[in-house]
Amino acid sequence: MEAAKPGDPRQAADIALLAELLGQGGVAVLSGAGISTESGIPDYRGPTGQARRAEPMTYQRFVGSAEARRRYWARSHVGWQQIGQARPNAGHRAVAALERHGLLSGIITQNVDSLHQAAGARRVIELHGGLDRVVCLSCRERTARSDLDRRLREANPHWHATGHQINPDGDAVLTDEQVEGFQVVDCTGCGGLLKPDVIFFGENVPRARVDECFGMVARARALLVLGSSLAIKSGLRFVTKAAALGLPIAIVNQGPTGGDADAMLTLDAPLGATLTDLANQLGAQ
Known part of the structure; x- marks a missing residue:
């Protein structure tokens, strides 16, 4: 109706x-x-998302490409500053x-x-799932996103970027030049790939x-x-x-x-x- x-x-x-x-x-x-x-x-399809055209990360691209992971974590590192500070x-x-x-x-x-x-x-x-957690794809250990945020800051002391648009899945829209040089960190326990504890498209x-x-x-x-x-x-x-x-x-x-x-x-x-x-x-x- x-x-x-x-x-x-x-x-x-x-x-x-x-x-x-x-x-x-x-x-x-x-x-x-x-x-x-x-x-x-923001949302994808409602009033705030009608002009949003960013392509979300897929699970297959994330696990299959180091460059895709670099781009994702750079964008997500910037986006987390807004998502992590959001209040009910x-x-x-x-x-x-x-x-x-x-x-x-x-x-x-x-x-x-x-x-x-x-x-x-x-x-x-x-x-x-939840963006406030991170999971290792090898040992499956879950850790706080705040810990990863600190480690990424330490690994990228001179890197700074500001996204003009934040997407609902927590990443910011960045240029190739902004992503270049961003250093990704791995699991402290086993060295495995880290992924936000959320369901990606294709997963x-x-x-x-x-x-x-x-x-x-x-x-x-x-x-x-x-x-x-x-x-x-x-x-x-x-x-x-x-x-x-x-x-x-x-x-x-x-x-x-x-x-x-x-x-x-x-x-x-x-x-x-x-x-x-x-x-x-x-x-x-």
């Missing part, structure tokens, strides 16, 4: 219906990049408040910024993690989608699952989504203000 937009008389009624749905509890949340744009993190916005805080109030059964996030957890949410599954989400997400949806009474265009299967499959189970589905997003046809209501509205209003209506502080 078509989303009610700001100023549409239907929007107040839809918010009231959404509050009624949430008030019954047992709601699973599926969040996407749109919930983090108010924290300064009103939308994240409202979701955490709804969880504390006992209305949410869990949160599946497609985001890699860890802002749900920073806002205080506890039952969070990071579908695509599969671990089956156990996908099953955990399906289980969360199956145990829920309803599904609430927040800030996701549902343009790719990775997130859309959980909406498809909820629809197959006959669960009520509500979507709050700026712009149409791939799941609108399965939703009982769709709301085209800013996430921060809308979720804060809902949390206040439900007494979730």
Whole structure:
């Protein structure tokens, strides 16, 4: 169904219906990049991402080319300065408040910024991993991104670059000249290749993690989608699952989504203000 937009008389009624749905509890949340744009993190397909044309790194290119890894880590080193300093916005805080109030059964996030957890949410599954961690592709040891940031600074004491554009996956757009001379560091334990603990394009989400997400949806009474265009299967499959189970589905997003046809209501509205209003209506502080 078509989303009610700001100023549409239907929007107040839809918010009231959404509050009624949430008030019954047992709601699973599926969040996407749109919930983090108010924290300064852009999205790919929403209003802040419409002009974004950067090609994301693929797993195959990353493991197969030292030059690709140099380019990725140079760009990511610059981008991390913005992503790592991002703070939860009103939308994240409202979701955490709804969880504390006992209305949410869990949160599946497609985001890699860890802002749900920073806002205080506890039952969070990071579908695509988290940029705040780094994994060695040889020994599989996971370490903090802050440790890698320090090591990269030490390895590149005279290197400095500023990206004019930051992408949602945490890297900055740099020129070839800016990337030249950047030194990559490897695992301190085994010397293996380091990769951010996120799912690259061309890489599969671990089956156990996908099953955990399906289980969360199956145990829920309803599904609430927040800030996701549902343009790719990775997130859309959980909406498809909820629809197959006959669960009520509500979507709050700026712009149409791939799941609108399965939703009982769709709301085209800013996430921060809308979720804060809902949390206040439900007494979730």
